[in-house]
Amino acid sequence: MKARNAVRRGSLNLAALAVFAVTIFPVYWMASTAFKPTRDINADTPVFVPTRLTLEHFRTAIGADGFGTFWRNSLLVTVVAVVLALLVALGAAFAVARLQFRGRRGFVLMVFIAQMAPWEAMLIPVYIIARDTDMLDRLAMLTLLYFIFTLPFTIITLRGFLAAVPVELEEAAQVDGCTRLSAFRRVTFPLLAPGLLATSLFGFITAWNEFAFANMLIVKNQDDRILPVWLSSFSNTFGTDWGATMAASTLFALPVLILFLVLQRRVTTGFVSGSVKG
Amino acid sequence: MALHTAPRKLRDPGQELRRPAVPGRRRSLVLWPYLLIAPTVLGVVFLLVYPLLRNLQLSFQSFGLRELIRGGAEFVGFDNYRELLTGGEFWDVVVRTLIWTTVNVVLIVGIATLVALMLQRLGRAMRILLMSALALAWATPILAATTIFQWLFASRLGVVNWVLVRLGFDSYEGYSWFADGTATFTILVILVVWQSVPFAAITIYSALTTVPAEIYESARLDGASDWRMFRSLTVPILRPIFGLVLCLEVIWVFKCFTQIWVISEGGPNDATTTLPVYAYQIAQTLHHYDLQAASSTITVLLLAVILFVYLRQLFRQEGEL
Numbered sequence: 001m002k003a004r005n006a007v008r009r010g011s012l013n014l015a016a017l018a019v020f021a022v023t024i025f026p027v028y029w030m031a032s033t034a035f036k037p038t039r040d041i042n043a044d045t046p047v048f049v050p051t052r053l054t055l056e057h058f059r060t061a062i063g064a065d066g067f068g069t070f071w072r073n074s075l076l077v078t079v080v081a082v083v084l085a086l087l088v089a090l091g092a093a094f095a096v097a098r099l100q101f102r103g104r105r106g107f108v109l110m111v112f113i114a115q116m117a118p119w120e121a122m123l124i125p126v127y128i129i130a131r132d133t134d135m136l137d138r139l140a141m142l143t144l145l146y147f148i149f150t151l152p153f154t155i156i157t158l159r160g161f162l163a164a165v166p167v168e169l170e171e172a173a174q175v176d177g178c179t180r181l182s183a184f185r186r187v188t189f190p191l192l193a194p195g196l197l198a199t200s201l202f203g204f205i206t207a208w209n210e211f212a213f214a215n216m217l218i219v220k221n222q223d224d225r226i227l228p229v230w231l232s233s234f235s236n237t238f239g240t241d242w243g244a245t246m247a248a249s250t251l252f253a254l255p256v257l258i259l260f261l262v263l264q265r266r267v268t269t270g271f272v273s274g275s276v277k278g
Numbered sequence: 279m280a281l282h283t284a285p286r287k288l289r290d291p292g293q294e295l296r297r298p299a300v301p302g303r304r305r306s307l308v309l310w311p312y313l314l315i316a317p318t319v320l321g322v323v324f325l326l327v328y329p330l331l332r333n334l335q336l337s338f339q340s341f342g343l344r345e346l347i348r349g350g351a352e353f354v355g356f357d358n359y360r361e362l363l364t365g366g367e368f369w370d371v372v373v374r375t376l377i378w379t380t381v382n383v384v385l386i387v388g389i390a391t392l393v394a395l396m397l398q399r400l401g402r403a404m405r406i407l408l409m410s411a412l413a414l415a416w417a418t419p420i421l422a423a424t425t426i427f428q429w430l431f432a433s434r435l436g437v438v439n440w441v442l443v444r445l446g447f448d449s450y451e452g453y454s455w456f457a458d459g460t461a462t463f464t465i466l467v468i469l470v471v472w473q474s475v476p477f478a479a480i481t482i483y484s485a486l487t488t489v490p491a492e493i494y495e496s497a498r499l500d501g502a503s504d505w506r507m508f509r510s511l512t513v514p515i516l517r518p519i520f521g522l523v524l525c526l527e528v529i530w531v532f533k534c535f536t537q538i539w540v541i542s543e544g545g546p547n548d549a550t551t552t553l554p555v556y557a558y559q560i561a562q563t564l565h566h567y568d569l570q571a572a573s574s575t576i577t578v579l580l581l582a583v584i585l586f587v588y589l590r591q592l593f594r595q596e597g598e599l
Contacts, residue, residue, distance in 0.1 A: 016396055016404050023411040026472065027418055029437065030426045046437050088321070091314035101311035107319070112589060114322050118581050120535045120554040121574035124561045125332040128346070148325040151318060209420045211536040212558075228421045232540045242429050249422040260417045 030253070033246040034058065041243050057247035066230065067248070074208065074227040075255065077139055081146035082203040085154045086196060088147075093158035094184065098167065115152035123216050130217055137220050145213055150203035157202070161195030162188070201263050205256055227252055330578070336571035343565040351568075358572040368556075368573070375532065375552040378463075382531040385471045387524055390478030395512075397483045409480070416476035424540045427469045431455045459549025462542050466550055469537055474530065478523050485519040486512070518595045525588030529581060553577045 033041060037054045040047040061067060095101070096108055126145070127136075135141040165188050173183035211228040218225050231252055337358055339351040362368045393412075397405055418426075431438050433454035442450035455461040489511070497507050535554040538544065544551035544559055551559065553573065561570035 012396065012399055013401075013404055016400055016408055019393060019396065020408050020411050023408075023415045023472070023476070026423065026426045026430060027414050029430060030418075030422065033429065042435060046435075046440055088317045092318045095311040095314035099311040099314075101308075104311070107315055109589075110322060111318070112592070113585065114326055116529055116581075116585050116588070117326055118533055118574075118578050120533045121557065121577045121581075122329045122333055123558060124567055124570050124574070125329040125336060128336075128567075129329060129332060144325065148321050151321060155318065205417065205419070209536075211421055212539070215539075228419075228536075231421050231425060240432075240434075242432070242435070245425060246429060249425045253417075253419050253422040256417050256419055257414070260413065 027253075030246050030249050033242055034250045036243065038243055057241075057243035058251070060241065060244040061248040061251060064244070064248070066225070070225055070227045070230045071251070073139060073224060077143050077146060077226060078204055078207040081143050081207050082150060082200050084143075084147045085150040085203055086158075086200060089151055089154035089158050089199075090196075092155045093162050096155070097159045097162040098170075111152045111155050114148075115156065117152075119149065120212060123212055126213065127216050135217075137218055137224060139218075139224050139226075141217055142210075142214060142226070145217075146207035146210060149210065150206050154199050154203055157199045158192070158195060161192055161199075165191045197263050201259050204259060208256055333571050333574055333578075336568055337575045339568055341568040341571070346565070346567060354568075358568045359576075362569055362572050362576075370548070371551055371553055371556045378467075378534075378550075378552050379528060379532050381467055382470050382474070383524065383527045385467065386474045386478055386527050386531070387520070389471065390475050390482055390523070391516075393475065393479040394482035394486055397479070398486050412476035412479060415472060416480075418473075420473070420536050421540065423469065423473055424537050427465060428456075428541065431465050456542065457546060459545075459547050462546060463550050466538055466541060469541075470531060470534060473537075474527060478527060481523055482516065482519060485516055489515050518591065521591040522588065522595070525584055525591060528584050529588070532581060532584070553580075 035053045036050040170183045345351040544555040557573045
């Protein structure tokens with residue numbers, strides 16, 4: 001019996017290691033290729049554990065035409081959209097979680113539907129609308145779109161986090177002479193901060209990932225392109241320089257991975273409550 | 279959608295509103311909720327409802343490159359839908375989209391369930407290790423992942439070809455995956471499954487952890503076998519969360535555009551043209567904005583059915599809006 005259990009334990013761990021390897025390998029391969037000297041990348045037998053490391057590919061990627069601009073554009077669009085969504089969502093989530101009003105259920109339903117909206121099917125009408133309102137080739141248009149992409153689930157997750165903060169705390173503050181607003185600001189808001197961070201991570205990933213609209217809406221003004229679009233046309237930029245391509249991918253993934261490490265503990269709870277796709 | 283927060287206590291936050299107060303103050307309190315949700319409603323109306331309606335309008339017009347530049351599109355009734363639905367190509371795309379969705383979702387939910395069950399049984403250290411890997415894969419941006427897979431499957435120097443040749447499949451020496459329809463389809467499936475399993479696995483695992491260990495304990499004492507416990511305990515407990523994950527994955531996989539577009543643009547030979555890619559193609563390369571709109575409307579309707587099932591499941595589970 002004991003021996004059988006040990007065998008079982010062992011095979012389970014072995015299987016887990018296999019899953020671990022398959023899951024992590026693509027990410028590892030990206031990073032290791034980015035740091036490997038070109039000679040190792042072009043070796044007939046792949047170098048799985050590079051012994052010599054180089055920053056050469058990162059230099060190539062960063063030095064590439066426009067990389068810095070696109071990276072900054074991406075960051076700007078994403079951050080503005082996420083902050084805007086957080087502000088708007090905070091108000092809406094507060095209304096939904098704390099106030100009673102006619103149409104509340106309808107509003108919540110609308111938010112849930114908007115979260116699942118088939119944006120990919122609306123590229124052309126959005127393009128035409130943007131053109132007609134003179135918003136084509138403008139980062140502001142992308143910012144607005146990313147704002148509305150991230151807004152629904154920001155409301156949904158914040159509502160979940162708000163519901164977890166007891167109303168009694170706010171009421172106690174009101175009894176002590178706070179107005180409702182300052183009770184919220186001084187008592188609930190600090191308790192909500194971790195929730196805000198986790199939510200912003202999801203928003204950040206969604207906006208940072210977006211490609212289809214960026215590809216469609218920024219056409220003429222090449223300086224206003226953002227990173228995903230640039231990365232997708234990497235073959236024109238680098239040919240088959242996989243080292244530089246992987247370095248660029250690493251730099252692209254970096255902000256998300258850093259945010260992720262910082263907020264890691266919060267993430268799995270938000271995972272479930274947010275139903276967010278990366 | 280807090281699946282795991284305790285049900286909110288039943289109390290009436292509107293209580294104080296009904297307390298006798300100065301009339302003016304009272305009215306402003308009643309207005310508050312509407313002011314707070316107004317920006318959201320405005321955003322949804324302008325950026326979601328309006329494009330949807332515009333799309334619907336387009337689908338009933340004759341709208342090509344000329345109308346795009348000069349304006350003045352004519353209404354043509356159901357012509358676009360007729361053209362789309364009677365052509366063979368559209369149905370090929372619909373069937374392909376269904377195959378694409380089914381293959382992906384079955385693999386995602388199947389693998390995710392196995393991984394979740396595995397996570398439940400692992401020791402602490404091993405579990406944290408696996409969870410971190412899953413989180414890392416989940417957090418990798420779509421485009422970075424897509425680029426990585428192009429590199430993994432590159433015909434020259436690609437590590438996958440190298441491994442296959444080493445395993446004895448010599449025909450994979452310098453094999454170009456992206457030139458063959460089925461091979462490209464397969465790579466896209468692997469990519470999407472790799473990206474989607476972490477979310478599904480962690481969600482299912484969280485649902486598993488809500489089951490008290492005592493239930494399993496007592497079932498074991500009653501002499502239940504592993505298989506029996508899985509069938510009679512785990513499956514019923516997981517069923518609602520299963521429904522949710524299933525619906526979400528169906529919607530996400532169905533809508534998937536970026537990966538396909540970047541890797542193959544729907545090729546080679548249309549082997550990877552699903553509905554969203556098809557719509558984009560006829561608009562971008564053929565300038566048939568009207569047909570694209572009709573195709574998109576059909577996509578939206580198909581998704582609406584799945585969305586309806588999802589929302590019903592969601593609200594049944596949550597018990598309240």
